[in-house]
Amino acid sequence: xxxxxxxxxxxxxxxxxxxxxxxxxxxxxxxxxxxxxxxxxxxxxxxxxxxxxxxxxxxxxxxxxxxxxxxxxxxxxxxxxxxxxxxxxxxxxxxxxxxxxxxxxxxxxxxxxxxxxxxxxxxxxxxxxxxxxxxxxxxxxxxxxxxxxxxxxxxxxxxxxxxxxxxxxxxxxxxxxxxxxxxxxxxxxxxxxxxxxxxxxxxxxxxxxxxxxxxxxxxxxxxxxxxxxxxxxxxxxxxxxxxxxxxxxxxxxxxxxxxxxxxxxxxxxxxxxxxxxxxxxxxxxxxxxxxxxxxxxxxxxxxxxxxxxxxxxxxxxxxxxxxxxxxxxxxxxxxxxxxxxxxxxxxxxxxxxxxxxxxxxxxxxxxxxxxxxxxxxxxxxxxxxxxxxxxxxxxxxxxxxxxxxxxxxxxxxxxxxxxxxxxxxxxxxxxxxxxxxx
Amino acid sequence: xxxxxxxxxxxxxxxxxxxxxxxxxxxxxxxxxxxxxxxxxxxxxxxxxxxxxxxxxxxxxxxxxxxxxxxxxxxxxxxxxxxxxxxxxxxxxxxxxxxxxxxxxxxxxxxxxxxxxxxxxxxxxxxxxxxxxxxxxxxxxxxxxxxxxxxxxxxxxxxxxxxxxxxxxxxxxxxxxxxxxxxxxxxxxxxxxxxxxxxxxxxxxxxxxxxxxxxxxxxxxxxxxxxxxxxxxxxxxxxxxxxxxxxxxxxxxxxxxxxxxxxxxxxxxxxxxxxxxxxxxxxxxxxxxxxxxxxxxxxxxxxxxxxxx
Numbered sequence: 001x002x003x004x005x006x007x008x009x010x011x012x013x014x015x016x017x018x019x020x021x022x023x024x025x026x027x028x029x030x031x032x033x034x035x036x037x038x039x040x041x042x043x044x045x046x047x048x049x050x051x052x053x054x055x056x057x058x059x060x061x062x063x064x065x066x067x068x069x070x071x072x073x074x075x076x077x078x079x080x081x082x083x084x085x086x087x088x089x090x091x092x093x094x095x096x097x098x099x100x101x102x103x104x105x106x107x108x109x110x111x112x113x114x115x116x117x118x119x120x121x122x123x124x125x126x127x128x129x130x131x132x133x134x135x136x137x138x139x140x141x142x143x144x145x146x147x148x149x150x151x152x153x154x155x156x157x158x159x160x161x162x163x164x165x166x167x168x169x170x171x172x173x174x175x176x177x178x179x180x181x182x183x184x185x186x187x188x189x190x191x192x193x194x195x196x197x198x199x200x201x202x203x204x205x206x207x208x209x210x211x212x213x214x215x216x217x218x219x220x221x222x223x224x225x226x227x228x229x230x231x232x233x234x235x236x237x238x239x240x241x242x243x244x245x246x247x248x249x250x251x252x253x254x255x256x257x258x259x260x261x262x263x264x265x266x267x268x269x270x271x272x273x274x275x276x277x278x279x280x281x282x283x284x285x286x287x288x289x290x291x292x293x294x295x296x297x298x299x300x301x302x303x304x305x306x307x308x309x310x311x312x313x314x315x316x317x318x319x320x321x322x323x324x325x326x327x328x329x330x331x332x333x334x335x336x337x338x339x340x341x342x343x344x345x346x347x348x349x350x351x352x353x354x355x356x357x358x359x360x361x362x363x364x365x366x367x368x369x370x371x372x373x374x375x376x377x378x379x380x381x382x383x384x385x386x387x388x389x390x391x392x393x394x395x396x397x398x399x400x401x402x403x404x405x406x407x408x409x410x411x412x413x414x415x416x417x418x419x420x421x422x423x424x425x426x427x428x429x430x431x432x433x434x435x436x437x438x
Numbered sequence: 439x440x441x442x443x444x445x446x447x448x449x450x451x452x453x454x455x456x457x458x459x460x461x462x463x464x465x466x467x468x469x470x471x472x473x474x475x476x477x478x479x480x481x482x483x484x485x486x487x488x489x490x491x492x493x494x495x496x497x498x499x500x501x502x503x504x505x506x507x508x509x510x511x512x513x514x515x516x517x518x519x520x521x522x523x524x525x526x527x528x529x530x531x532x533x534x535x536x537x538x539x540x541x542x543x544x545x546x547x548x549x550x551x552x553x554x555x556x557x558x559x560x561x562x563x564x565x566x567x568x569x570x571x572x573x574x575x576x577x578x579x580x581x582x583x584x585x586x587x588x589x590x591x592x593x594x595x596x597x598x599x600x601x602x603x604x605x606x607x608x609x610x611x612x613x614x615x616x617x618x619x620x621x622x623x624x625x626x627x628x629x630x631x632x633x634x635x636x637x638x639x640x641x642x643x644x645x646x647x648x649x650x651x652x653x654x655x656x657x658x659x660x661x662x663x664x665x666x667x668x669x670x671x672x673x674x675x676x677x678x679x680x681x682x683x684x685x686x687x688x689x690x691x692x693x694x695x696x697x698x699x700x701x702x703x704x705x706x707x708x709x710x711x712x713x714x715x716x717x718x719x720x721x722x723x724x725x726x727x728x729x730x731x732x733x734x735x736x737x738x739x740x741x742x743x744x745x746x747x
Contacts (some may be wrong), residue, residue, distance in 0.1 A: 089716070109501055110499075247606055248584030248585065251584045251694065263585060265585055396713055396714070397709075400712040401709075406696045428518065428519065
């Protein structure tokens with residue numbers, strides 16, 4: 001089955017939406033006030049191509065409706081982050097950008113305060129989820145607006161699990177370990193990314209820490225709390241489970257778990273829905289992919305002694321404060337969050353991004369495919385790195401240095417004993433925190 | 439004197455003044471050097487002094503920060519990841535440069551021989567050097583891929599051996615990034631030395647042959663001394679480029695596994711741009727300076743000596 005085609009947005013439909021919605025019907029966005037202005041948007045390439053087309057179409061529509069020249073510049077992978085950093089550093093080059101949740105904290109002084117707009121939009125959709133507030137608010141003010149969460153779930157092969165005598169996806173970490181042993185014995189190991197993968201590494205490893213009750217910081221966000229019996233227990237579990245994985249996982253970058261799964265070399269891994277979407281798109285002409293589509297499903301993270309958690313990459317709109325066109329920024333953001341655009345955009349992504357508004361639960365934004373149903377349940381599990389403290393520059397630095405990932409990897413590969421690896425990580429966290437306290 | 443000739447009168451003294459001004463060697467010299475000085479000031483000096491200022495502050499991308507003296511440098515030398523990256527950089531540079539020297543010299547001697555399609559082969563060996571780093575690295579990434587390594591396929595299916603964890607094992611990951619750097623940098627050394635080889639007068643070889651020198655002796659006493667100045671220049675440039683290399687490591691491993699291949703350039707990028715700690719990132723970059731400075735000063739003095747000679 002191919003992904004549904006993008007509904008074409010018409011100028012009239014946007015204007016109609018504007019009439020229906022106070023967000024779009026504001027006289028402040030009248031044509032005359034924005035004519036002759038420019039708006040440059042920095043964006044990446046979202047996995048579902050139609051989502052990118054929709055952004056381009058929206059830019060064209062906003063241009064037509066407001067007289068403002070809207071331009072979308074795309075950057076691949078990590079290049080987008082570098083470009084955003086250079087705009088923040090120089091104050092030139094763009095007006096709006098797509099960023100990740102940490103960018104809000106790293107760049108807060110250089111971002112426009114969009115609190116009024118955020119509250120308006122929140123009301124429109126029944127309120128923002130807490131995770132959106134955590135990702136976008138600094139010192140009680142909205143400095144970015146949440147685009148969505150890319151929910152990572154377990155992707156697993158039902159046929160391989162059945163062949164290994166595992167009849168359902170494990171509900172606890174103990175069950176996962178037992179399943180991993182059985183799957184390894186059958187030559188179809190599970191794989192958890194332990195390489196320096198900018199996206200998958202943290203969505204794979206932070207949930208293990210939290211499920212065992214471990215945490216990086218105390219609630220104040222400053223006191224390092226990584227060295228605890230809970231973290232050691234998580235590391236011991238990981239080191240044991242690693243024995244039944246493909247050792248190549250320590251070098252996995254973001255595409256590698258997708259490739260291993262699609263090649264049938266891996267029976268389960270943590271990923272967004274892109275493995276399934278890629279297989280489903282290829283299935284009509286590729287019997288191997290057809291077999292994968294028929295024999296895979298998605299599962300929730302297992303429960304640990306402290307509960308069931310997940311960590312997702314979050315995309316946010318960053319309104320650059322140095323932009324000479326704040327009205328243009330707001331006009332575009334209003335159009336983005338309009339009811340004529342955002343629900344369609346979300347539905348088209350088939351849960352590649354899950355929304356961050358409570359009101360979306362009752363709306364037709366969810367995928368129809370039964371194998372993607374689980375993504376609807378994932379909103380409640382997401383925690384942001386830095387827990388039990390708020391997201392912070394210190395937590396962002398720990399993520400960028402892969403401290404937690406390397407802690408697990410050092411224990412898994414036998415380079416250090418679990419307690420030593422945790423001690424090593426504590427030193428790294430201490431040093432990161434010390435810089436902020438100074 | 440008619441009125442129409444009046445306006446032309448002051449132009450002549452002005453032109454004369456300009457001519458005499460340009461006749462002054464000191465003025466003309468300054469004028470000729472000025473464009474280069476302005477370019478160097480804008481593109482080298484300004485970023486360099488900005489980096490020093492940043493390294494002495496706690497500047498982030500969003501905040502100009504405050505002066506913190508040498509705190510950033512002091513913190514670095516207590517940081518395991520930095521110390522690991524420093525060690526990796528030294529190993530990466532030393533191993534790569536030695537391998538490039540040996541292979542580059544061998545390549546040059548080989549290409550200096552007469553054989554069919556010599557020109558085509560000479561052009562072809564330059565490919566790794568010409569291809570953009572990212573493209574070359576991506577090709578190698580596929581060859582080392584943890585899931586589908588073509589090298590492992592060859593080892594397993596042709597030689598009956600076990601596949602190797604190219605990017606998974608910390609030591610082998612370092613070997614892998616060094617291999618790619620050597621693959622990329624050897625053609626530069628090879629072609630540069632080849633140019634030097636071709637400038638050696640054949641009479642010298644004839645004379646040494648008449649004197650009874652064998653091939654090895656001819657290489658030792660004729661070839662090597664005559665290519666040495668070019669070889670040293672190429673070697674210094676290669677060391678500088680390898681020491682500050684970013685693309686190969688970033689493309690292949692992003693510094694992993696477990697920081698086993700992190701070098702100073704990739705760590706500075708991660709710290710300065712990904713984590714937004716511009717001050718600390720600049721400090722990491724500046725710690726590359728001492729070795730580079732020694733090499734540059736040595737090279738400049740050598741060039742000056744040879745110019746005088």
